[in-house]
Amino acid sequence: MDEIAKIPVRELRGVGPKLAGKLADYGVRHLEDLLFHLPLRYQDRTRITPIAAAQDGTDVVIEGEVRAADVVFGRRRSLVARIQDGSGTLTLRFFHFSAAQKNNLKSGARLRCFGQVRRGSSGLEMYHPEYRMLDSDSAPVEEALTPIYPTTSGIGQHQWRSLCAQALTYLRKAGIEELMPECGSYPYALTQALIYLHNPPPDAALDALREGLHPAQLRLALEELVAHNLSLFRLRERQQREGAPELPARDHELNAFLSALPFAPTQAQKRVLADIAADLARPVPMLRLVQGDVGSGKTLVAAGAALQAIANGYQVALMAPTELLAEQHWQNFQQWFKPLNITMEWLSGRTKGTKRKDALCRIAAGEAILVIGTHALFQADVEFSRLGLVIVDEQHRFGVHQRLSLTRKAGNIAGRPHQLVMTATPIPRTLSMVAYADLDCSVIDELPPGRTPVATALVDAGRRDEVVARVAAACEAGRQAYWVCTLIEESDALQAQAAEATAQELRAALPQLGIGLIHGRMKPAEKEQAMAAFKAGDTALLVATTVIEVGVDVPNASLMIIENPERLGLAQLHQLRGRVGRGAQESHCVLLYQPPLTINGKQRLGAMRESNDGFYIAEKDLELRGPGEVLGTRQTGLLEFRVAQLPTHEHLLQDVQTLSDTIRREHPNNVEGIIRRWTGTSEEFAKV
Ligand code: ADP
Numbered sequence: 030m031d032e033i034a035k036i037p038v039r040e041l042r043g044v045g046p047k048l049a050g051k052l053a054d055y056g057v058r059h060l061e062d063l064l065f066h067l068p069l070r071y072q073d074r075t076r077i078t079p080i081a082a083a084q085d086g087t088d089v090v091i092e093g094e095v096r097a098a099d100v101v102f103g104r105r106r107s108l109v110a111r112i113q114d115g116s117g118t119l120t121l122r123f124f125h126f127s128a129a130q131k132n133n134l135k136s137g138a139r140l141r142c143f144g145q146v147r148r149g150s151s152g153l154e155m156y157h158p159e160y161r162m163l164d165s166d167s168a169p170v171e172e173a174l175t176p177i178y179p180t181t182s183g184i185g186q187h188q189w190r191s192l193c194a195q196a197l198t199y200l201r202k203a204g205i206e207e208l209m210p211e212c213g214s215y216p217y218a219l220t221q222a223l224i225y226l227h228n229p230p231p232d233a234a235l236d237a238l239r240e241g242l243h244p245a246q247l248r249l250a251l252e253e254l255v256a257h258n259l260s261l262f263r264l265r266e267r268q269q270r271e272g273a274p275e276l277p278a279r280d281h282e283l284n285a286f287l288s289a290l291p292f293a294p295t296q297a298q299k300r301v302l303a304d305i306a307a308d309l310a311r312p313v314p315m316l317r318l319v320q321g322d323v324g325s326g327k328t329l330v331a332a333g334a335a336l337q338a339i340a341n342g343y344q345v346a347l348m349a350p351t352e353l354l355a356e357q358h359w360q361n362f363q364q365w366f367k368p369l370n371i372t373m374e375w376l377s378g379r380t381k382g383t384k385r386k387d388a389l390c391r392i393a394a395g396e397a398i399l400v401i402g403t404h405a406l407f408q409a410d411v412e413f414s415r416l417g418l419v420i421v422d423e424q425h426r427f428g429v430h431q432r433l434s435l436t437r438k439a440g441n442i443a444g445r446p447h448q449l450v451m452t453a454t455p456i457p458r459t460l461s462m463v464a465y466a467d468l469d470c471s472v473i474d475e476l477p478p479g480r481t482p483v484a485t486a487l488v489d490a491g492r493r494d495e496v497v498a499r500v501a502a503a504c505e506a507g508r509q510a511y512w513v514c515t516l517i518e519e520s521d522a523l524q525a526q527a528a529e530a531t532a533q534e535l536r537a538a539l540p541q542l543g544i545g546l547i548h549g550r551m552k553p554a555e556k557e558q559a560m561a562a563f564k565a566g567d568t569a570l571l572v573a574t575t576v577i578e579v580g581v582d583v584p585n586a587s588l589m590i591i592e593n594p595e596r597l598g599l600a601q602l603h604q605l606r607g608r609v610g611r612g613a614q615e616s617h618c619v620l621l622y623q624p625p626l627t628i629n630g631k632q633r634l635g636a637m638r639e640s641n642d643g644f645y646i647a648e649k650d651l652e653l654r655g656p657g658e659v660l661g662t663r664q665t666g667l668l669e670f671r672v673a674q675l676p677t678h679e680h681l682l683q684d685v686q687t688l689s690d691t692i693r694r695e696h697p698n699n700v701e702g703i704i705r706r707w708t709g710t711s712e713e714f715a716k717v
Pocket residue numbers: 292293294295298321322323324325326327328329453477478580582611
């Protein structure tokens with residue numbers, strides 16, 4: 030191992046126990062961690078810009094003499110100083126200032142300021158610049174671009190800079206071991222790339238750096254993506270090494286189940302069912318991702334998998350991200366599995382007290398065969414007796430650790446349970462290479478027959494009345510409709526309020542219609558009732574929050590209005606829209622947007638109008654929003670890279686694959702080192 034990986038940050042100047050503690054909380058313990066703590070962006074403080082040449086919106090250093098300074102009482106009290114160099118004048122403005130500042134900024138004082146230039150009412154201005162008084166022995170300007178580090182409260186930029194500068198001194202002396210194979214032709218060696226990015230020279234191409242396309246960044250991004258890929262493979266290998274119960278295919282049970290359905294599985298469903306059946310029969314855990322567009326019939330595939338495990342005498346856990354979706358599964362599986370005498374158990378956050386205790390007992394005793402629920406299934410006290418298969422619907426909302434935590438409480442089985450992950454957000458291929466390298470992938474690339482694509486229209490909220498009239502006409506003609514209220518706020522309470530207000534307003538406008546309401550704040554029994562009434566056609570219009578985003582299935586509903594669609598991500602819109610277009614009649618979706626739309630908003634809604642193809646929409650989403658949003662992993666940190674960015678670095682992914690293979694095959698001893706350097710979460714993974 031490199032020296033640098035072993036030297037604790039405590040050895041550095043200025044690091045006492047307190048700072049060391051904060052750094053450790055941030056995952057920085059050794060010099061190596063500091064070197065891989067890379068700047069987010071750079072400021073150019075290497076040259077002084079003449080005031081006349083300073084451009085609106087840029088960060089620059091200027092130097093000049095104070096010509097006038099005054100406290101001004103406008104809308105807000107501020108300290109205003111005019112400073113002048115040979116080329117022009119500029120106004121400094123401070124809304125917060127001390128008496129000492131006021132005294133310093135006297136006429137005649139010489140200053141060097143750094144800040145963003147903007148064009149204000151009095152010409153060029155800088156708000157709250159950093160500044161320093163100049164005297165005869167003032168330091169020259171910076172020799173390198175100034176890095177801005179990602180940070181956490183309590184560690185300032187100057188601290189990061191000083192620490193990283195010290196780490197660089199070690200690096201320059203000792204270098205850092207290259208762990209990447211030689212087959213790649215890299216423009217920079219690792220040591221050089223690190224030095225460059227912590228300390229770019231004044232002539233560095235700032236534009237390329239800003240876009241993440243500088244060769245030094247590409248070198249590091251490549252290694253980081255390789256590290257990520259390796260860590261997922263390691264995760265996979267560790268699980269597979271433990272083995273899993275063999276669950277041979279049970280054709281008799283499966284065929285009996287399928288022949289009782291009112292429809293035949295599609296070719297795509299059959300193919301995926303066969304993939305799964307083969308996986309389950311092997312003594313290593315299945316790690317399979319099933320991707321399928323909204324409405325492609327993933328539930329049936331899940332049922333087939335569950336049946337195979339159950340027929341072999343094992344329990345199955347099925348997890349969904351929302352209560353409503355879990356309830357839909359509950360209803361489906363009740364209908365399918367009750368005739369087969371399979372005992373089912375429900376477990377959600379709302380299962381409390383003795384009910385919960387009893388449920389846990391039945392799960393632990395193995396009486397409950399199919400357990401359906403939400404996040405509640407992850408809780409520490411949920412223990413199974415013989416859990417053979419874990420099915421996770423809408424994987425992108427759960428972290429990989431949550432899924433794995435469940436597989437650790439499987440009870441008395443040989444090895445790990447099999448895992449089936451289903452996602453309705455089609456993940457662009459390139460992204461899944463990074464995000465799901467630990468999973469095998471099957472795609473349901475066919476919709477059940479008889480579906481008609483949903484026609485989507487963009488309508489300005491100013492024309493809301495027309496839309497209401499259109500809903501009324503459709504419902505009177507026997508169709509059913511959803512009216513979806515959205516809010517940016519995560520708050521359930523506000524969402525519920527908005528939906529309630531809309532329902533009231535629509536009931537007043539359309540007294541002749543049966544109008545239902547469903548939102549996350551309702552009791553499960555109320556929600557069930559609202560869904561049942563809509564399913565039965567007793568209500569023609571269902572006002573809803575985005576709780577109906579996933580899973581809800583009412584084939585007669587053929588019209589959907591989405592309010593404020595510009596606030597939602599494309600994947601979410603696609604999910605919502607997938608609630609219609611499930612029957613034979615032509616379906617429509619109206620995106621009732623609030624003008625004016627941003628350019629990005631226009632592009633996103635435009636993509637919805639153009640296409641019903643989940644993969645196309647996911648690619649667009651990735652392009653317009655970035656992978657964290659697309660996968661919903663922003664919180665879980667699954668795709669928080671230091672240097673790598675997607676889709677910016679998409680073109681590297683092919684090499685990533687090749688390099689990762691080569692390393693695993695030819696340099697297995699380098700795997701640990703690469704992962705440790707790059708993935709702050711490696712310790713969490715290590716526990717798996
Ligand atoms: P998703 O992939 O979005 O989870 P679902 O499993 O909810 O899709 O299926 C959507 C609808 O299609 C359900 O009403 C389901 O019963 C129906 N369905 C599934 N498979 C078929 C099929 N092969 N033929 C006809 N309808 C099907």
